Amino acid sequence: MDFICNFPFFSILLSLFSGTICSVLPAKAAKVVNRVVITVIGLLSAALLVYLLSVGEPFVYWMGHFPAPWGNEIRAGVLEAGMALFFCVIMYLSMAGGAHKLYDEVDESKHNLYYILVNLLLSSLLALVYTNDMFTAYVFVEINTISACGLIMIRQVGRTIEAAVRYMIMSLLGSGLLLFGICIMYDLTGHLLMSNIKESVGLLVANGAYQIPLIVSVALMCVGLCIKSALFPFHAWLPDAYGYSTVSSAAILSSLVSKGYIFLLIKIIYRVIGFDIFNNTRIIDVLFVFGLMGMIFGSLSAIRENDIRRMIAFSSVAQIGYIYMGFGMGTQTGMVASVYHILSHAATKSLLFIAAIGLTEVSGGSRRFSDLTGAGYRNKWAGVAFTAGALSMVGIPLFSGFISKLLFAQAAVQVEGKMLASLIVLGISTVLNAIYFMKTVLRIYATTEENTYSGMTFKSMKIYAVTLLFFILLNVILGVNSQPIVDMIEKGLAMFA
């Protein structure tokens, strides 16, 4: 085994320990540590990705060289490494883009706390990505929940506390259900390691024994993760949590945390239950229907919204709906589209959150549309970035959103029974997206009057502007150069099996 195989383990540990270290460091130093850690982990993941692409096979890493069932396993394939890399990139950019806002919104003494939470969150995300063990997964799900709660709450305004409590309750409900599912599964199979469970599940299905408990277990796990990733109709916690927390948190929560759970669900589908077995249950139909409804109702709520942050948050509900629609198609292409959309949505949504904050800043801190009029002129960078993000969401070619739409539609055509429904909903949802995003874009450019609020210049927000630039670039790269990424996803999914 190559040395490089240690990298996943290193990255998890690194972020975990750096979190602990941050607690004793002053805010400035904690910030540096945080950035360095994210960068290092990103580099590690990149190296791992290159390695895996050249090897062409996944590997399993025994923690402390104890074999199962005693030891704990980490497994890394192309998809895992790629996802880890991508998460690092988004996280870095989100942190950089929201840094100046952090100083305004969060008490100075809490800064190092913030970095602890971020590091913990990263470690839990990495663990969710890499782990090959259901119980480990559960543990890190909980760590994830707690740190996410902290990220929401750290602003310490009334609404964020309320939002955090709400998030906490819903999340705990979700993880509880997940735990139930895992318990039942353990009961049925006697294993906690994914690969072992999969073998036993295969046998169970072949024998026809314990079918109902098996379905119940799968259903519980799915529902648990759906709640946590805010699939419609379990999205009630989302708008407040994303809407009122400090901007980095919102960006991270929307583009990473929920995606971590979704990635876990993908792993469960492939690695625990088995893709074909999962597709033979009725669960995918339920996911499909909820996905479609999410696409519509999420957007409808967003249209009604009068607050730019909450609007973007509701848009997330719709986008998560897309992802679940891809699951619901029950085909490989659908899954590829979903995974691609995880990337595309993460890149776009964090861009939107970060850009939106730039716009609100030059509008007296108000997030209401009426105050945002002309903000695009006052903060040119944020305006352009928001426009780019919006165009991507609407699915204009050259941006990442178009490719996900293309992949989803192509996948839909191949599924006889679900084709029309998904195509039509895809169309309608695009129209709805266009309505609320374009409304905003026009709003921020719609005035000639002298602005009542002072504008921002490039000098006053160098880092912010550069971050936005990177975000846009990321989006365009995803949109223009999608073929290698899609290939990689396909390869990664193949490695899952």
Added chain:
Amino acid sequence: MIISVILIPFIAGILVPVIPFGKRWQKELFLEAAVILNSILVWYLLLHHSDSTFLLAHFTGDLNISFRVDGMSMVFAGLVSALWPFATLYAFEYMTKEEHENVFFLFYTLTYGVTLGIALAANLLTMYFFYELLTLVTVPLVMHTLTREAVLASRKYLYYSLGGAAFAFLGLIMVIVYGSTTDFILGGVLDPAKIAGKTNVLLLIYVMAFMGFGVKAAICPFNSWLPQAGVAPTPVTALLHAVAVVKSGAFAIIRLTYYSFGTDFLKGTWAQDVVMAIVMFTIVYGCSRAVKETHIKRRLAYSTISNLSYILFGAVIMTPLGLVGALTHLVFHAVMKISSFFCAGAVMHQTDRHYVHELDGLGYKLPCVFGIFTVSALALMGVPGLAGFISKWNLAQAAVASENPLAWGGVGCLLISALLTAIYMLTIVVRAFFPGKDFDYTTLAGAKDPNWKMLVPLFAFTLFIVLFGVYSQPIVEFFYGVAMGNI
């Protein structure tokens, strides 16, 4: 070469706000030179085209962005590039009274490039790309005045266009999945082996995509953006909302129908009946709304709605003759409508009058403008000897020859619409020239014909209207060649 004609307007457009022009005429000269140069390049390209495809970039899978000159693109690119220099010249004069000139000319010139992109696209994806881009670059033009009305109009325009594109996208997907290629090939690219048993779904998606592209071509339930978008400065309404943008919609539908789905697949199906019925309804609906409308530009916009559906009517007859009719009207209507819009714009610019009832007696003060308006009105009505007669004749002949009873009904619609056209156009003419017995001409003091920058385009268009009307043989033959796939 082929990419340069798309890029030159982009570069020129972006340079407008960047270069610090000392005087206004320098800017005008620069823009006009760029536009004319580009038009010359386009025509050179069209006349010396080869069949080769220029591949710009791979997209995803076997999808790519590529360009090619074929018959259809020659028609549309030729039309656009012929009109643009005139419209730019006109815009120089018109925009003296408006603000934010630089932004205006930036996007105005960008639109030229994007429209050429649509015209020269070699496959459905490329066309779709430029189609979306067209929406985006034209929004700032609609929003130009930044009044509340303009913002609302551009918002509506965006919603409609992007929404339409979302459904047109479904058509794109169908062609990707069920076609052998996404390239435009006359007769369609659907793979018979793949589509077996899926006819109805494909037809349904075709209807959806038709409606989707139809949004830009302002077919009936989706037309209300067009009259509203009339708040834009007149060069925009005239060139974009009578030619470039709306005709892109019609162009896209022709591409979709004849070059992607293929008429063999569509002809005689329920889908054809549905789209034809919609188109026929729009023809009559647009005209009747125009009759009711009293704002000049909005009235012309409704007229455009109706006339665009003439083009689509030709297209959905789904025979080569139908395509000939559609192309004839595509080109001829462009000239007629841009001419009448420019007249309306000249009136607004010279006298600041916007409603039909304010035009009394102006015919004597602006004889050139109203003379030209009368010619274009007569042409739109379809008086023989002017361009409109020929295009209607071709459309009607295609409908008659198609042996499709619904299309025969369509001929009736064309004529009802012609009557309504006469009503809404001639009432303007009559008002302008016959203001009534006791009309007080002193109220018109100061109104006079505009200067040469506005008149040159107007006279040029009038010349074309008459020329096409009396001598259309070569151009119609060319269209025939396009429709038969010989060019």
Added chain:
Amino acid sequence: MYCILLSVFFPILSGLFLLIRYRTPLSGKTEGSVRKTLVTLTGLFLIVTALLTLSALLTAKEGFTLFYLTETLTIYFKIDAVGALFSLLAVVVIVCAGFFSFEYMKHEEREGRYYGYYMMVFGVINALCFAGNLITFYLFFELLTLSSMPLVLHNGTKEAVMAGLKYLFYSLCGAYAALFGVYFLYKNSETLTFTAGGVLKASSIAEHGSFLLVVAFIMILGFGVKAGMFPMHAWLPTAHPVAPAPASAVLSAMIVKAGVLALIRVTNLFGADFLRGTWMQTAWICLTLVTIFMGSLLAFREPVLKKRLAYSTVSQLSYILFGLAVMNEDAFTGSLLHVLTHGFVKAVLFLCAGAFIYCTGKTRADELRGIGRRMPLTLWCFTIASLGLIGIPPTGGFVSKWYLALGSLKSGIPVLDVLGPVVLLVSALLTAGYLLPVTLHGFFPGADYAGENLQKQEPSKIMTIPMIIMTILSVIVGLFPNAVVLYMTVIGG
């Protein structure tokens, strides 16, 4: 060839010249000296055009194509017998009414505009008469509407403008219905050149026969609008009275005849054999009979003289159409005779009505008591013309109606062959009823009549001479019908 072109384009161009040259007086009356040149010019133009037209009629035998709109759509001129007849009528009526208007229009504004359009109408009517195929005909049919509309709304009151627009839209409506037919006819026929005996392809008749009948009916309804045929006659009584009297004379005598000419052309193109004995023919005859009766009845009830005459035109035109619809030789002869008779007579009647208005300002028929003492010459013209219209022998109306009745009875169409003459008769009685009272009260105001002013008030010669010329012509048509009938039979045969 050049004569034809000149007779078409000279008046059109001279009209344009007048329009542009005399556009300036924006308000008030035309200056005396300017007016003199204007009138002289127009008179010159009228005479030159008349001479050109006559020489065209005499010299041009061959048809020629002016140019090709497309390979198959041509602007083609050829003078045939029917066209020549209409053209002759046009020359007389337009020149006479034109000279009449030199006096009549003295007090109107914007004379230049009036004469300009008047000349254009002359040219367009010539073109219509000389058109050799349906496309050319359609082109000038549209132009006729457009160029005559300004004559209707000339005096510029709100009422006149509305009437002008009504005329315009009715006419265009008709023209487009006709165009609908043209589209289908073109597809199903060998050629659109006017040829005797029909041009439909045999295969098309076999395949689409019944649909082609519908097409024919639509075309007839469409062109019938111009000829004031029920149900699209309403424009006529609105438009004719508001126009200046000489313009009404031309409208009633000539422009509506363009509709008649069109219907002759259409029936020829479809071929009488194809149409005869079909539902289409029956329907058409019914429509004409309804129009005849209704027109007379409305005229009978109408107090305003010019309106009364307009309703009379509605009725009389359908005499002509009735003859066409019956589709046999005698009826056709009757129709053409009536074209001539009605052309002269109605022009005279309108000019007389104009003269009454010009001299006395009275428009209602019942105000004209004792007018015969003041304007005996005018009233005599009116009376003779009235007799012609009623059909008292030996006037023209008698001969034409005779042939119409004869044709109808010979046609053998069930019921209608007898009903037709009956309606003609009833209508003739009504005609007498609405025209003769003017004469009676005019000459015999009654013992109790004490008119305020009974001295002679005859209009000037430039007004009376045209009236007299046309009155004489209308009498000649009646006195010597044989030459005309012979000519007609040649055409019909």
